[in-house]
Amino acid sequence: xxxxxxxxxxxxxxxxxxxxxxxxxxxxxxxxxxxxxxxxxxxxxxxxxxxxxxxxxxxxxxxxxxxxxxxxxxxxxxxxxxxxxxxxxxxxxxxxxxxxxxxxxxxxxxxxxxxxxxxxxxxxxxxxxxxxxxxxxxxxxxxxxxxxxxxxxxxxxxxxxxxxxxxxxxxxxxxxxxxxxxxxxxxxxxxxxxxxxxxxxxxxxxxxxxxxxxxxxxxxxxxxxxxxxxxxxxxxxxxxxxxxxxxxxxxxxxxxxxxxxxxxxxxxxxxxxxxxxxxxxxxxxxxxxxxxxxxxxxxxxxxxxxxxxxxxxxxxxxxxxxxxxxxxxxxxxxxxxxxx
Numbered sequence: 001x002x003x004x005x006x007x008x009x010x011x012x013x014x015x016x017x018x019x020x021x022x023x024x025x026x027x028x029x030x031x032x033x034x035x036x037x038x039x040x041x042x043x044x045x046x047x048x049x050x051x052x053x054x055x056x057x058x059x060x061x062x063x064x065x066x067x068x069x070x071x072x073x074x075x076x077x078x079x080x081x082x083x084x085x086x087x088x089x090x091x092x093x094x095x096x097x098x099x100x101x102x103x104x105x106x107x108x109x110x111x112x113x114x115x116x117x118x119x120x121x122x123x124x125x126x127x128x129x130x131x132x133x134x135x136x137x138x139x140x141x142x143x144x145x146x147x148x149x150x151x152x153x154x155x156x157x158x159x160x161x162x163x164x165x166x167x168x169x170x171x172x173x174x175x176x177x178x179x180x181x182x183x184x185x186x187x188x189x190x191x192x193x194x195x196x197x198x199x200x201x202x203x204x205x206x207x208x209x210x211x212x213x214x215x216x217x218x219x220x221x222x223x224x225x226x227x228x229x230x231x232x233x234x235x236x237x238x239x240x241x242x243x244x245x246x247x248x249x250x251x252x253x254x255x256x257x258x259x260x261x262x263x264x265x266x267x268x269x270x271x272x273x274x275x276x277x278x279x280x281x282x283x284x285x286x287x288x289x290x291x292x293x294x295x296x297x298x299x300x301x302x303x304x305x306x307x308x309x310x311x312x313x314x315x316x317x318x319x320x321x322x323x324x325x326x327x328x329x330x331x332x333x334x335x336x337x338x339x340x
Contacts, residue, residue, distance in 0.1 A: 012067075019068020019300075022061075023076075026051045026299035027292055043200055045141050046166050048295040052302020053159065061303045072300035080293035081146050084227065085269030086278065086286050093225045096192075096218075099339050104196045104226050107332040111137040112233070115324040124317050127153035130237070131161035132317060136324040139227045140165045140200035142294060145301065146230055150238040155304040160313055162298070164321030169199030172329065177210035187215040189336050195222025196332040199325075231267050 030047035034040055039047070055061070061069065093101060112133045119129025134147035144161045176198065180190040194208040194215070201223055208219025278286070 015067040016071045017068060018062065019065035019303075020071055020076075020296075021068065022065050023052075023069060023072040023296045023299040023303065026055065026302070027295035030295050030299070031292070042166075042170070043141070043203075044291060044295045045298045046162070046200075049141070049159065049162055049298040049302040049305075052299040053305045053307065054302075056303045056305060057307045065303070069300045069303050072296050073304070076293050076300075077145055077297035078149070080290050080297060081142070081230075082265035082269060083286060083290040083293070084142070084230075085266040086273045086283065087290070088224050088228050088270045088273060090270070090274040092221050093228060095221050096225045100192055100196075100222060101225060103192065103332060103335045103339060104222060105229065106335060107196050107328060108137045108226065108229055108233075110331055111324060111328040114327050115320065118323055119317075119320050122316050122320055124320050125153075125157065125313075127151050128157040128160060128313070128317055129320060131157055132164050132321050132324060134233065134237075135161050135165035136168070136199060136321065136328055138230050138233060139223070140169055140203070141298060142201075142227075143230055143233075145294075145297060146234055147237060150234060150241050152241075154309075155301060156306060156309040156313070158301055159305040160317055161321075162301070164318060164324075165199045167318075168321055168325035169203045172198045172325065173203040173207045176207040180211055180215075183333065185336075187212050188218055191215040191218030191220075192222050193333055193336055194219040195226060196336075197328045198223070201227065228270065 027044065027048050029051055030044040033047050033051075034042065034044055096104070115133035115136060116126075116129050119132070120126065124132075130151050131144050131147055131153055135141065135144040137143075141162045144158055144165065148158050176190075176194055179185070185193060190211045191208050191214070194204050194211075195218070198204045198207055201220075204219050204223040205216065208223075209216030211219075
């Protein structure tokens with residue numbers, strides 16, 4: 001049996017190789033491009049999807065690359081999300097404190113619910129609204145592509161949602177550092193606000209450290225605690241998708257499909273990272289590898305994105321992303337002021 005299976009595995013590997021090579025090359029280009037002046041404020045993930053979109057729409061994705069692009073979008077993505085667990089520990093969550101965690105959780109839940117409901121009222125497609133809600137309320141592009149494992153929206157919806165969280169997260173990254181004195185926020189409060197409301201981890205780091213070392217460190221920990229909530233959100237969405245499938249009369253197998261088992265791997269690695277001390281050098285390599293794999297996945301997403309289909313969606317999803325951005329900033333700030 002193994003001898004018979006080997007040729008099939010080799011053939012699948014050969015089928016995957018062209019597309020995987022292409023997505024890896026785009027991710028590498030994103031890392032190189034990020035070294036240029038003025039570009040470093042954007043994460044390699046964002047640059048990767050932009051390069052992928054440009055390549056697909058200007059050059060065209062070769063038909064022979066399809067299998068590897070799909071592999072990058074599924075297998076590589078899931079492995080990267082599992083490895084995200086090694087960036088979090090239970091001790092980091094304790095550092096934020098009960099009040100900080102309560103603010104982060106309340107902000108996430110309120111923002112997600114607000115965005116989905118407003119999207120429904122505005123006539124935005126439900127799956128796209130869920131992706132914008134996840135990207136805004138949790139952790140930007142990573143949350144968008146993780147959520148899509150259960151939402152199963154078209155690739156154009158994913159690209160649109162990533163664009164939304166990139167635009168408004170970038171605005172927050174530049175605007176927040178000008179506001180602490182005006183809003184009467186000390187380093188701790190400012191760091192918590194940045195960590196609880198700005199979209200991407202890289203954007204939080206850039207914005208929070210503008211408020212000083214203490215604000216930067218606390219903002220980063222607050223943001224990582226928020227990333228931890230990616231697991232329960234995706235699991236909950238998978239459960240809701242299962243219920244919806246059952247109500248619509250879909251078969252049992254279809255109803256079970258959305259369960260994101262890779263999230264359990266994410267949770268397991270958080271547990272391991274909480275009890276096992278990983279050397280700083282090894283951890284930095286893991287963080288870099290995780291970011292690279294996420295960039296590979298987003299490069300694949302770009303290679304599957306047709307700009308004409310994005311234009312057809314109009315401005316309503318973008319306005320929804322703006323409303324979600326304003327809501328999460330205002331809601332989290334209000335809670336921080338109330339709690340003191």
